[in-house]
Amino acid sequence: MKKNHALLIAFILLFTGLSKAQYDKQNISMLGHWFSATQTAEPTYGIKYNSVYGWTNPVDHKEYAVLGSSSGTYIIDVTNPASPVYIDYVAGRRTNCVWREYKTYGHFLYGISDDSSPNSFQIMDLSYLPDSIHVISDNTTLFERSHTLYVDGNKLYCGSVTMPGTGGHFSMNVYSLANPAAPVLLRKLNQDYPSINHVHDMLVRNDTVYASCGYQGLFIYKYDSVANDFTELNTLTSYPDQGYNHSSTISPDGHTMVFCDEVPAGMAVKVLDISDINNIGISSTFESNASATPHNPYIKGKDRVIIAYYQDGVQIFDISDPALPVRTGYFDTDTLHGLNDGYPSSFTYHGAWGAYIDLPSGVILSSDMQNGLYILDASNALVGIDEHKTANGTISVYPNPATGRISVSLQLRENEKAAVEIYDITGRKVISETQAIAAGKSTVSIYTSDLNPGIYLLRIKGKALDYSQKIVKE
Numbered sequence: 001m002k003k004n005h006a007l008l009i010a011f012i013l014l015f016t017g018l019s020k021a022q023y024d025k026q027n028i029s030m031l032g033h034w035f036s037a038t039q040t041a042e043p044t045y046g047i048k049y050n051s052v053y054g055w056t057n058p059v060d061h062k063e064y065a066v067l068g069s070s071s072g073t074y075i076i077d078v079t080n081p082a083s084p085v086y087i088d089y090v091a092g093r094r095t096n097c098v099w100r101e102y103k104t105y106g107h108f109l110y111g112i113s114d115d116s117s118p119n120s121f122q123i124m125d126l127s128y129l130p131d132s133i134h135v136i137s138d139n140t141t142l143f144e145r146s147h148t149l150y151v152d153g154n155k156l157y158c159g160s161v162t163m164p165g166t167g168g169h170f171s172m173n174v175y176s177l178a179n180p181a182a183p184v185l186l187r188k189l190n191q192d193y194p195s196i197n198h199v200h201d202m203l204v205r206n207d208t209v210y211a212s213c214g215y216q217g218l219f220i221y222k223y224d225s226v227a228n229d230f231t232e233l234n235t236l237t238s239y240p241d242q243g244y245n246h247s248s249t250i251s252p253d254g255h256t257m258v259f260c261d262e263v264p265a266g267m268a269v270k271v272l273d274i275s276d277i278n279n280i281g282i283s284s285t286f287e288s289n290a291s292a293t294p295h296n297p298y299i300k301g302k303d304r305v306i307i308a309y310y311q312d313g314v315q316i317f318d319i320s321d322p323a324l325p326v327r328t329g330y331f332d333t334d335t336l337h338g339l340n341d342g343y344p345s346s347f348t349y350h351g352a353w354g355a356y357i358d359l360p361s362g363v364i365l366s367s368d369m370q371n372g373l374y375i376l377d378a379s380n381a382l383v384g385i386d387e388h389k390t391a392n393g394t395i396s397v398y399p400n401p402a403t404g405r406i407s408v409s410l411q412l413r414e415n416e417k418a419a420v421e422i423y424d425i426t427g428r429k430v431i432s433e434t435q436a437i438a439a440g441k442s443t444v445s446i447y448t449s450d451l452n453p454g455i456y457l458l459r460i461k462g463k464a465l466d467y468s469q470k471i472v473k474e
Contacts, residue, residue, distance in 0.1 A: 023313075023331060023332055023333070023335075024313075024330075024332040025329075025330060025331040025332065026329050026330050026331075026381075026428065027316075027328060027329030027330075027378070027380040027381040027423075028314065028316070028329045028330060028331035028364075028376050028377065028378045028380070028381050029331075029376065029377045029380075030331065030374060030375070030376060030377075031081035031082055031363060031375045031376060031377050032078065032080075032081040032082050032083065032084045032374075032375035033084075033371075033372065033373065033374055033375070034065075034067075034076050034084040034086070034372055034373040034375075035048075035049075035371060035372025035373065036069075036074070036086075036372070039069055039070070039071070039372075040070060040071070040095075041070060041370070042070040042095075042096040042097060042098055043096060044096075044098065045098060045348075045349040045369075046349065046350070046369075046370065047070060047098055047349055047353075047369045047370075048069060048070055048369065048370055048372070049067060049068065049069050049070075049353065049367050049368065049369055049370070049371075049372055049373070050068040050069070050070075050097075050098065050099060050100050050101075050353050050354075050367065050369065051067075051068040051099075051100050051101045051102055051353060051354050051367060052065060052066065052067050052068070052353070052354050052355065052356050052365050052366065052367035052373065053065075053066040053102040053103065053104065053109075053356050053365075054066065054078075054356035054358060054359045054365055055104050055109065055126055056359060056360055057126070057129055057130075060130070061360070062077060062079045062129070062130055063077070063078050063079050063359045063360070063361055063363075064076065064077055064078065064087070064126070064129065065078050065084070065356070065365050065373055065375075066102050066109060067367055067372070067373050068097075068100030068101070068102065068111075068367070069097075069100070070095060070096055070097050070098070071091060071092060071095045071096075071097070072089055072090050072091040072092045073089065073090045073092070073100065073102070073111055073122075073124075074086065074088075074089050074373075075087045075088045075089070075090075075126075075129070075133055076373060077130060078359075078363065078365065078373075078375050079361075081361070081363050081375040081377075084373065084375060087129065087130060087132070087133075088132045088133050090111075090122065090124060090133065090135055092113060092119070092120075092122075093113075093118045093119050093120045093138070094113075094115060094116075094117075094118050094119060096115070097113050097115040098114075098115060099113055099114040099115060099147060100112070100113050101113075101146075101147070101148050101149055102149075103149050103150060103151045103156070104126070104151070105151050105154075105156070105177050105180050106180060107125060107126045107127040108123055108124070108125060108126070108136075108180045108181065109123070109124040109125075109126050109133070110122070110123055110124075110149060110151075110156065111123075111124065112145070112146040112147075112148075112149055112158065113145060113146075114145050114146060114147040114160060114162075115145070116145075117144065117145075117164070119140075119144050119145050120138050120139055120140055120144060121137070121138075121139065121140065121141075121142055121143055121144070121146070122135060122137065122138045123135070123136050123137035123138075123180075123181060124136065125181075136181055137181065137182070140163075140164040142175065142183060142185065143158065143161045143162060143163055143164075143173070144162055144163060144164040144167075145160075145161070145162040146158040146159065146160060146161045146162070147159050147160035147199075147200060147201070148160070148199075148200065148201040148202065148247075150201075150202050150203060150204050151177070152204035152205065152206070152207060153206070153207070154176065154177045154178060155174055155175065155176060155177060155186070155204075155207070155223075155225075156174070156175040156176075156177055156183050157172060157173070157174050157175075157202055157204050157209065158172065158173050158174075158175065159171070159172045159198075159199035159200060159201055159202050159211070160172070160198050160199060160200060161173045161188075170188045170189070170190050171188075171189050171190055171193075171196040171197060171198055171199045171213070172188070172189040172196075172199035172202060172209070172211060173185060173186075173187070173188050173189070174186045174187050174189075174223055186225075186228060187223065187228050187229065187230065189211075189221070189230055191229070191230075192229050192230040192231075193219075193221075193230065193232065196211075196213055196216065196219065197213070197214075197216065198213060198214050198216070199211045199212070199213055200212050200213065200214050200244075200245070200246055200247070201246060201247040201248070203247075203248050203249065203250060205250065205254070207222060207223040207224070207225065208220065208221070208222050208223075208233070209221040209222070209223060209230075210248055210250065210257065212245040212246055212247050212248055212259060213245060214244050214245055214246075215243075215244055215245070216237065216245075217235060217236050217237035217238070217239075217242070217245050218235065218236040218237075218245050218248070218259065218272075219232065219235050220232070220233040220234045220235070220277065220280075221233060233277055233278075234277055234278060234280055236272070236280060239270065239282050240268075240270075240282060240285060241261070241267055241268045241270070241285055242261065243261035243262065243263050243264055243267045244261055244262050244263035245259060245261055246259070246260045246261060246262035246263075246294075246295065246296075247259065247260055247295070247296050247297065248260070248297065249297040249298050249299045249305070250274070250299065251299055251302060251303065251319075252299070252301075252302055253302065254274070254275075255273070255274065255275040256271060256272070256273065256274065256275075256283070256303075256319065256322050257271075257272040257274050258270070258271055258272070258297045258299065258305050258307075258319065259272065259297065260294035260295060260296065260297055260307070261294075262293060262294070262295060263293075265291065265292075265293045265310070265348055266287070266291045266292065266293060267287075267293065267294065268285035268286060268287045268294075269285060269286050269287060269294045269297065269305075269307060269317075269325075270282055270284075270285050271283045271284045271285070271286070271319060271322045271323075271325060273322065283322040283323050284322060284323050284324065284325060286317060286325040286327075288307070288309055288312045288315045288327070288330065289312065291311065292309045292310060292311040292312035292351070293309065293310040293311065293348065294307050294308075294309055294310075295307075295308050295309060295310055295352065295353060295354070296308045296353070296354045296355065298355055298357050300316075300357050300382060301382070302320075303318060303319050303320040304316060304317070304318060304319075304328070304381075304382055305317045305318075305319050305325070306355055306357055306364065306378070308352035308353060308354045308355045308366060308367075309351055309352055310334075310348060310349060310350065310351040310352070310369075311334055311348075311350060311351045312330070312332055312334065312351055312352070313330060313331050313332035313333040313334055313351055313352045313366070313368070314330060314331045314332075314333065314352055314355060314364065314366050314374075314376060314378075315327065315329075315330045316328050316329045316330065316378060316381040316382065318457070318470075320470060321470070324455065326455060326457070326470075328381045328382070328423065328457065329378060329380060329381025329382075330381075331366075331374070331376055331378075332351075333351060333352050333366060333368035333371055333374050334350055334351035334352070334368065334371075335370075335371060336350045336351075336370060349369055350368075350369055350370055351368060351369065352366050352367065352368055352369075353367045353368070353369050354366070354367050355367075362379065363375050363376060363377060364376040364377075364378050394410070394411045395408060395409065395410050395411075395460070395467050396408075396409045397409075397458065397469050397471065400469075400471050400472060401471075401472035401473070401474045402448055402471065402472070402473060402474065403448075403449075403473070403474050404447065404448060404449040405445055405446065405447050405448060405449070406445070406446045406448055406458070406471060407443055407444070407445055407446075408420075408443065408444040408445075408446065408458075408460065409441075409442075409443050410437060410441070410442050410443070410444065411440070411441050412437060412438075412439050412440065412442070412465070413439060414439050414463075414464060415436075415437065415438055415439050416436075416437045416462035416463060416464070416465050417434065417435075417436050417437075417462060417463070418434070418435050418437055418460050418461060418462035418465055419432065419433075419434055419459075419460070419461045419462070420432070420433050420434070420435050420444065420446060420458075420459075420460050421433075421458075421459045421460075421461070422446065422448070422451070422456050422457065422458050422459075422471075423456060423457040423459070424451075424454065424456055430451060430456070431446065431448075431451075433446075437462070444460075446458075448473050451473045452473070453473050453474055454472075454473055455470060455471075455472055455473075456470070456471050456472075456473060457469075457470055457471070458470075458471050
């Protein structure tokens with residue numbers, strides 16, 4: 001899409017009251033914030049912004065946010081997180097949209113919406129950035145509406161697909177991206193499992209589909225590209241604190257799934273053991289608070305879960321022990337707590353819609369439904385993401401569990417001036433001291449007699465040293 005410079009001026013970032021707001025936070029800081037002063041809310045829920053995605057240009061390595069809104073799609077340069085720059089905008093077929101979702105394949109951006117007609121499936125070319133983006137397809141040839149989408153290899157999976165006119169509705173379809181500018185339908189899940197009414201969202205790994213099917217529960221399928229059909233591997237249709245199965249994420253080793261139930265409000269997040277696909281079960285449940293609604297989960301590293309929450313912003317939990325998740329940080333983007341500000345009575349939908357966690361810089365992008373794009377530094381909440389790792393020798397901690405003292409045995413190759421810190425399960429720093437540690441073998445003692453019994457996170461951070469471990473105070 002050729003850039004409209006008048007529009008660029010109209011939608012320029014305004015660092016006004018929202019940018020200077022005081023946010024409730026812990027171990028996560030705001031690097032930058034972007035919103036459009038002219039963006040209107042759709043009338044049903046008061047939503048101005050919805051999904052967020054990210055893309056990195058492989059040529060110049062600039063980083064971009066793709067931000068959905070009630071009227072269309074914004075492209076924001078976030079290479080300098082403190083000064084996000086509006087680049088381009090693509091209008092949707094209709095305004096007053098609640099839902100937009102995005103995924104990329106190479107330099108192609110796929111955008112969908114599940115709002116009523118008129119609507120369309122959009123394909124955009126990002127290779128012209130930083131100048132602009134080009135819309136190469138905006139039609140209803142494949143479908144008019146879809147609720148969510150996922151790219152796995154050279155396939156595009158779309159959930160809750162609606163054709164134009166009286167063409168019908170399908171729970172989930174899979175399309176070939178052999179020609180990414182013109183996807184081709186391969187198979188409809190309804191052809192093999194017509195009893196599934198609706199795939200709200202899906203996560204796909206090597207054509208194994210983990211499908212969140214709303215009130216029907218969780219279904220796991222395998223798509224066979226040779227036979228061109230789906231086979232059901234397992235289901236979870238009854239579980240504790242069950243509601244509307246909304247979306248999920250899976251650990252890199254494929255052993256642990258975290259999923260969210262969106263409705264009714266305030267449901268707990270579930271941790272599911274899927275190490276044996278034939279015998280899956282809930283390991284634990286957790287929540288940020290009793291009233292907030294978990295919307296979209298993501299896993300960073302091997303065991304850190306990042307969740308976009310309605311009413312509660314971005315929340316991060318350590319699930320290295322799946323039976324005992326521990327919160328390590330949060331940033332509440334929602335400035336509308338307890339307010340109405342002219343928004344409609346259906347006031348559940350405020351706070352964070354989604355997040356994007358895979359930019360090379362490590363920043364986290366989050367979309368707030370009323371406040372726009374947030375660019376966050378969560379490094380302090382992600383300590384221990386590579387637990388027991390250090391580039392400067394070896395470390396061991398004992399005793400663990402401990403009572404009045406923890407000893408840290410180090411064998412370092414270089415001298416270090418290290419920060420020694422302990423965090424409680426809410427992410428609050430309870431011990432902080434600086435230690436000069438000599439090269440060779442040494443021991444550092446940390447006195448814990450003043451700490452309450454419970455689980456804590458120990459972090460030792462230096463120039464060439466970044467070590468963390470979960471500890472237990474008895």
